[in-house]
Amino acid sequence: MPTRRTKRGSARTPLRVDADVLVCGSSFAGLAVARELTGSAARVLLIDRYEIGERQTSACAAPTEWLAAMGVEASIKQTFGDLVIHTPHLTTRMSLPWTFSTFDYAILCERLFERCDARFETATIKGPGDAGAVETDRGELRAPLIVDCLGWRRVLGQRGYQPPGAPLSRGLEVHPGGGSDDLEIWIDRGYVPAGYSWSFPAADEVRVGVGSFDPGFHVKDSTVRLARDLDRDAVRYQGNWIPHRLREATEGAVFFVGDSAGHCLPLTAEGIRTAFYFGIACGRELRRVVDGLATRDTALRRYGAFSARHRWHFDWLLRVQRLVPRVPPRLLAAALRGMSEEEFVRWSFVHYLRIAHPAYAHELAARPQPRRRALRLAA
Numbered sequence: 001m002p003t004r005r006t007k008r009g010s011a012r013t014p015l016r017v018d019a020d021v022l023v024c025g026s027s028f029a030g031l032a033v034a035r036e037l038t039g040s041a042a043r044v045l046l047i048d049r050y051e052i053g054e055r056q057t058s059a060c061a062a063p064t065e066w067l068a069a070m071g072v073e074a075s076i077k078q079t080f081g082d083l084v085i086h087t088p089h090l091t092t093r094m095s096l097p098w099t100f101s102t103f104d105y106a107i108l109c110e111r112l113f114e115r116c117d118a119r120f121e122t123a124t125i126k127g128p129g130d131a132g133a134v135e136t137d138r139g140e141l142r143a144p145l146i147v148d149c150l151g152w153r154r155v156l157g158q159r160g161y162q163p164p165g166a167p168l169s170r171g172l173e174v175h176p177g178g179g180s181d182d183l184e185i186w187i188d189r190g191y192v193p194a195g196y197s198w199s200f201p202a203a204d205e206v207r208v209g210v211g212s213f214d215p216g217f218h219v220k221d222s223t224v225r226l227a228r229d230l231d232r233d234a235v236r237y238q239g240n241w242i243p244h245r246l247r248e249a250t251e252g253a254v255f256f257v258g259d260s261a262g263h264c265l266p267l268t269a270e271g272i273r274t275a276f277y278f279g280i281a282c283g284r285e286l287r288r289v290v291d292g293l294a295t296r297d298t299a300l301r302r303y304g305a306f307s308a309r310h311r312w313h314f315d316w317l318l319r320v321q322r323l324v325p326r327v328p329p330r331l332l333a334a335a336l337r338g339m340s341e342e343e344f345v346r347w348s349f350v351h352y353l354r355i356a357h358p359a360y361a362h363e364l365a366a367r368p369q370p371r372r373r374a375l376r377l378a379a
């Protein structure tokens with residue numbers, strides 16, 4: 001697992017940095033926001049409790065097209081054109097219309113940061129301060145534009161989430177060494193009553209885990225049992241809470257991106273490409289402000305509306321998430337057999353990818369650097 005590299009003790013001196021944009025959180029969402037501001041006149045500060053790429057918190061797999069669109073192909077560890085789904089009564093192999101890849105988290109984050117011209121500092125974000133301020137363990141930071149990419153806790157919001165009573169799923173995986181050629185999913189109540197299990201090979205390791213839609217279900221025993229059933233060692237644990245309900249993407253004067261806005265697709269718990277997608281959208285609105293083309297209030301309205309337009313996708317997937325655990329296993333197997341037909345697989349997966357399509361990332365083009373302007377916060 002990664003070695004802790006963050007500043008400690010005397011190295012954690014007070015931060016006194018002038019910034020136009022303060023991006024809190026330097027994982028998928030935060031780096032996507034910063035990427036969109038590259039080449040602008042904005043002074044962008046990224047802050048995180050950990051160094052960039054230091055702390056992996058997901059199975060780290062995404063549509064290959066998204067990794068290519070973000071320019072991080074160097075992080076890819078293994079690519080799959082098929083998906084194997086197991087139920088107690090049926091195993092089926094689906095040939096996907098697009099490929100899925102596992103990747104190295106540290107390399108991906110480092111490559112994304114190389115494409116940014118933001119400054120980075122380690123600091124633990126404690127919560128919101130006065131208007132335009134963020135409280136950290138290295139002092140108060142201020143900026144006209146503030147983005148929360150800190151995950152499901154929604155640290156800069158007025159009301160955070162507290163499991164297990166929140167709309168969160170929980171996931172846990174182990175990382176044994178070894179390899180496999182198959183990307184596998186289990187829909188098996190023997191492992192988890194409501195949820196699914198997985199085995200995601202990544203060249204020199206296999207990421208084996210269990211995710212529960214019920215936050216009250218403890219997944220450790222199931223994860224260990226699945227690893228044992230696959231003749232894998234239950235080593236190098238990693239887990240996290242996963243939001244499964246869309247939240248407001250703005251609150252007060254703060255922009256929320258990724259898990260802090262619930263930008264994680266229900267049913268599949270896929271949150272990496274949506275973090276990229278909504279991070280790009282947020283970054284483009286911020287860029288309009290720093291380029292003098294819009295006010296902060298306009299950017300808040302536009303970005304909030306952009307996120308809200310996707311609500312029906314999230315609500316529809318959430319309904320399916322709630323339905324699947326209620327379907328009798330034999331009926332589920334019969335339905336899965338029908339859904340494995342090539343025509344249906346292509347139709348469903350093409351539409352699923354359109355929820356946050358990688359073509360959106362390609363719209364970033366070289367822009368001339370504008371002259372420095374004062375940011376307009378309101379109309």
